[in-house]
Amino acid sequence: MKYPLTKDQQVELYYYMKLNRMLEEQMVRLFRQNKIVGGLYSSLGQEAVSVGTAYALEKRDWLAPMIRNIGALLVKGFKARDIFTQHMAKFTAPTLGKDGTSHFGDLKERYVVSPISMLGDLIPVMTGVAMAGRYLGQNIVALTWIGDGGSSTGAFHEGMNLAASQRAPLVLVIENNQWAYSTPVGRQVPVKNLADRAKAYGIPGLIVDGNDVVAVYQTTKEAVEHCRAGEGPIIIEAKTHRMGGHAQHDAADYVPKQMFEFWKKRDPIELYEKQLMAAGLLNAKSKAAMEARIEKELDEEREFAESSPLPPPELAEEGVYCEGCHAIEPAWLRPTAEVMPPNASVKPEWIVQQFGAFEELTAEEPASVMAASGDGNAPARKVSRNGKKPKPAAAARAAAKPGRGRR
Amino acid sequence: MAQVTFLEAIRAGLMEEMERDPSVVMLGEDIGVYGGAFKVTAGMLERFGWERVIDTPISETAIVGAAVGMSYLGLRPVAEMQFIDFIACCFNQLTNFVAKSHYRCGMPVPMVLRGPSGGGVHGGPFHSQNPEMYFVHTPGLKVVYPATPYDAKGLIKSAIRDNNPVLFFEHKFLYRRIKEEIPDGDYTVPLGKAIVKREGKDLTIITYAAMLHTSLDAAAELAKEGIDVEVIDLRTLLPLDRETIVQSVKKTNKLLVVHEDTRTGGIAGEIAAIVCEDAFEDLDGPILRVTSLDTPVPYSPPLEEHFLPNVQKIAHAARQLARY
Numbered sequence: 001m002k003y004p005l006t007k008d009q010q011v012e013l014y015y016y017m018k019l020n021r022m023l024e025e026q027m028v029r030l031f032r033q034n035k036i037v038g039g040l041y042s043s044l045g046q047e048a049v050s051v052g053t054a055y056a057l058e059k060r061d062w063l064a065p066m067i068r069n070i071g072a073l074l075v076k077g078f079k080a081r082d083i084f085t086q087h088m089a090k091f092t093a094p095t096l097g098k099d100g101t102s103h104f105g106d107l108k109e110r111y112v113v114s115p116i117s118m119l120g121d122l123i124p125v126m127t128g129v130a131m132a133g134r135y136l137g138q139n140i141v142a143l144t145w146i147g148d149g150g151s152s153t154g155a156f157h158e159g160m161n162l163a164a165s166q167r168a169p170l171v172l173v174i175e176n177n178q179w180a181y182s183t184p185v186g187r188q189v190p191v192k193n194l195a196d197r198a199k200a201y202g203i204p205g206l207i208v209d210g211n212d213v214v215a216v217y218q219t220t221k222e223a224v225e226h227c228r229a230g231e232g233p234i235i236i237e238a239k240t241h242r243m244g245g246h247a248q249h250d251a252a253d254y255v256p257k258q259m260f261e262f263w264k265k266r267d268p269i270e271l272y273e274k275q276l277m278a279a280g281l282l283n284a285k286s287k288a289a290m291e292a293r294i295e296k297e298l299d300e301e302r303e304f305a306e307s308s309p310l311p312p313p314e315l316a317e318e319g320v321y322c323e324g325c326h327a328i329e330p331a332w333l334r335p336t337a338e339v340m341p342p343n344a345s346v347k348p349e350w351i352v353q354q355f356g357a358f359e360e361l362t363a364e365e366p367a368s369v370m371a372a373s374g375d376g377n378a379p380a381r382k383v384s385r386n387g388k389k390p391k392p393a394a395a396a397r398a399a400a401k402p403g404r405g406r407r
Numbered sequence: 408m409a410q411v412t413f414l415e416a417i418r419a420g421l422m423e424e425m426e427r428d429p430s431v432v433m434l435g436e437d438i439g440v441y442g443g444a445f446k447v448t449a450g451m452l453e454r455f456g457w458e459r460v461i462d463t464p465i466s467e468t469a470i471v472g473a474a475v476g477m478s479y480l481g482l483r484p485v486a487e488m489q490f491i492d493f494i495a496c497c498f499n500q501l502t503n504f505v506a507k508s509h510y511r512c513g514m515p516v517p518m519v520l521r522g523p524s525g526g527g528v529h530g531g532p533f534h535s536q537n538p539e540m541y542f543v544h545t546p547g548l549k550v551v552y553p554a555t556p557y558d559a560k561g562l563i564k565s566a567i568r569d570n571n572p573v574l575f576f577e578h579k580f581l582y583r584r585i586k587e588e589i590p591d592g593d594y595t596v597p598l599g600k601a602i603v604k605r606e607g608k609d610l611t612i613i614t615y616a617a618m619l620h621t622s623l624d625a626a627a628e629l630a631k632e633g634i635d636v637e638v639i640d641l642r643t644l645l646p647l648d649r650e651t652i653v654q655s656v657k658k659t660n661k662l663l664v665v666h667e668d669t670r671t672g673g674i675a676g677e678i679a680a681i682v683c684e685d686a687f688e689d690l691d692g693p694i695l696r697v698t699s700l701d702t703p704v705p706y707s708p709p710l711e712e713h714f715l716p717n718v719q720k721i722a723h724a725a726r727q728l729a730r731y
Binding site: 094095098099103104105107113114116117118121123124125126127128129130131132133135136138142154155158159161162165166319320321322323324326328329330331332336339340341344345346347348349350 | 426429430432439440452453454455456457458459461463464466468469470471472473474475476477478479480481482483484499500503504508509510511512513514515517546547549570571
């Protein structure tokens with residue numbers, strides 16, 4: 001393993017997946033009891049993607065979940081009560097009942113951006129997070145997910161193109177669960193592997209078995225390091241399967257039965273359980289103990305949510321605008337003098353590599369002419385005159401001066 | 408005190424905020440090396456560098472999305488639409504999550520989206536529009552539309568310092584045509600406050616942006632006929648300064664609303680409703696409006712001139728109203 005996990009970490013990955021699934025099982029029961037106010041979306045069968053990716057982030061890193069990434073919220077430290085109260089529209093919910101489901105976040109402690117239902121929109125938002133983090137000297141990585149369906153949006157392209165042209169430290173996880181509501185991925189996109197989209201942005205695209213939590217973790221860790229080193233954004237496609245309908249109301253009759261059976265044998269939790277048992281990190285007894293612990297914890301959290309009040313009606317009128325209720329304070333981890341004149345001041349001119357021509361054409365030009373194409377501002381992704389890629393050190397230096405010489 | 412154009416006043420406001428606060432950054436198409444399509448941001452890159460003045464791809468969705476992400480880390484991004492017409496390309500962002508972010512999940516978005524708007528320069532259907540009312544209908548946004556250099560500078564500063572998303576419309580007809588003396592250095596004009604630009608007793612004209620100047624010209628002409636017109640510049644459309652509107656109508660008892668935006672769904676309707684709610688008993692005549700036609704903005708000069716309000720149209724409506 002390139003990024004070794006301690007025994008505790010290996011068990012913890014299992015714990016989060018179990019917590020994710022058992023929490024959702026409880027929510028299905030609540031839904032059937034009519035206690036969930038709106039819809040209920042499940043990540044059944046996809047837990048390894050949420051947990052494995054989020055687990056690869058550091059505390060300072062930012063993420064923006066989608067509807068099926070409750071596991072990532074748990075890894076980031078949110079409690080089951082946050083999920084329960086959100087779904088039950090309670091006053092004790094993180095959004096006080098103003099929004100539902102996993103639509104909440106925390107900008108100050110956990111660095112989680114609240115999901116946006118319009119698919120693809122989180123990509124440019126998280127690009128902005130990544131750019132701001134770099135500007136403030138925080139050396140953070142931003143990560144978000146998109147489904148196979150959402151990968152068809154214009155916002156996907158605009159966001160990834162901006163991220164790539166800015167070399168923003170953004171990890172995009174394409175969670176390919178084979179279904180956009182009722183339409184299979186093959187009817188939506190003309191490429192076999194969604195990771196191939198990365199080529200259009202000149203960035204790496206990795207593919208991972210989304211039902212193998214350790215593989216997801218390893219791949220994401222690699223992607224995070226790539227970003228942290230200043231190498232720009234990266235796409236991971238995690239191939240998995242949605243083991244139910246789009247939401248609870250949807251019986252998913254359109255999914256071939258054999259397809260469910262195929263993926264059932266690849267259940268991410270069962271697969272990992274076998275691995276842990278084979279490695280001696282889990283046995284029937286410790287598994288039962290963990291399940292009991294989770295069940296107890298969930299019962300308490302659910303009871304808290306159930307006994308919580310609904311919000312007072314007048315709350316609907318409040319909070320449209322921030323009237324000083326939130327302090328806007330960027331966390332600078334670099335001297336601000338660096339971004340102020342005179343230090344920040346530059347010569348405002350473009351330097352165009354090879355003048356945009358074929359190399360053969362520019363090779364014959366005198367050096368004095370080509371000097372104007374120069375490299376004074378360290379280009380975004382420099383390809384040297386002889387066409388070789390720059391050494392990693394040079395790339396890292398270029399990245400250390402973000403924003404310079406975007407062309 | 409210096410004599411500056413509308414455009415120079417906006418630039419000065421932006422420049423001073425960039426000097427004052429390192430958390431202010433700019434992004435947009437061609438705003439850096441080129442200095443913006445109208446040169447509003449000329450000199451910014453030179454002074455503040457590549458990290459703070461960011462030339463983006465042609466991606467309005469990404470520009471607004473990225474500005475939101477930057478706001479979440481406490482920056483105060485100022486994003487430019489090269490022409491405000493392109494704001495429709497990021498309508499989804501603005502209405503669906505920029506405006507709702509604070510309300511639904513307590514995440515403020517202290518960003519400004521600014522750009523050149525309005526007609527009268529023969530820009531045609533894609534480069535002349537006044538799309539402000541789409542956003543006035545969107546709780547959570549603030550919409551500012553100044554008419555004078557003094558206000559433009561003071562309002563852009565307030566917009567940048569505000570903790571909410573502010574759309575800042577810059578009427579391009581005014582950019583280089585309107586000049587006035589403004590104080591050097593820092594001052595602000597509060598958001599959400601209208602201003603009485605001309606006092607009068609016979610009737611009130613409520614307007615904003617380029618139409619302020621047209622309305623003032625009309626008022627001067629009407630004065631020669633003995634009609635004493637009060638002219639109010641709204642300056643901010645959302646939140647609307649209800650108090651100033653109602654106060655003036657209570658004084659003059661007659662209201663004419665003038666806007667360059669098209670007629671149906673324009674702010675005149677909203678103002679009429681406010682006046683009916685709060686000053687119905689004070690009205691001595693119908694609430695009239697002079698607006699652009701309910702058509703796209705046409706290109707050819709005679710067509711566009713026919714489309715837009717002008718002094719004659721305003722004076723005509725005012726005379727009609729004065730007869731009550």
